[in-house]
Amino acid sequence: MKLENIWQQFTQRQFDYLGNIIYRSKAKSICDIGCFAGSVGRAVWKAIKVSDKELYLLDNYAFLPEAFRQPFLKAVKKTVGDSDRIHTILESSHVYNWTQHDFVIFSQADIDHFRPDYEKLIQSNVKWVALDLSSTNCLQRFSIILDGIKDKKITPQYYVDGMIICGEPTPCTLATESGEFLGHKIRYVKKKKGAYNKAVEDIVKNL
């Protein structure tokens, strides 16, 4: 089983922006909430390994028998890196105090995992959060995030194909455009040419 191939939380383009924004930010510590097989952890670490930032990988792995949880987390960490600036926490995010970190990545398993963390987030002093709106298959999560933005409980700064970085203004050195999102001024990444454009090109080429 190759852990790297099991699951990708974001596309390569989203990972590139996430890494760039975290690296350029003033965040000293970053927490990947629900690190699963490590896709976010690997992308973030790749971007910050040359800095002095610390990365925290948090998961309770409740889906595994207890004896397998710690070894699995160790195996995931191994795929991220062997630095002592990468920390592993085998605990529920509903218990562990991740609000002590500057930058958190939200990719919770489901609404029961997400909702208590979100309530904690909006009461906290966490400086930045990456939220995932790219998957629209959970109506509750989708509407909680949009309501939070509309009601100014969270402040979006960047929109990258549905990944939203919220918090204080912070730089990004990759290409962005200026736009507006539910009453907030944001920077966004231009829509990528997709299957539709390719189909049009095919038709035109084969006329």
Ligand SMILES: C[S@@+](CC[C@H](N)C(=O)[O-])C[C@H]1O[C@@H](n2cnc3c(N)ncnc32)[C@H](O)[C@@H]1O
């Ligand atoms: C969709 S995966 C996250 C993907 C991951 N961030 C990545 O980098 O690819 C959701 C993870 O949340 C974890 N999880 C579920 N409930 C949790 C809880 N209460 N505390 C911590 N982790 C939890 C699951 O074990 C699973 O690994």
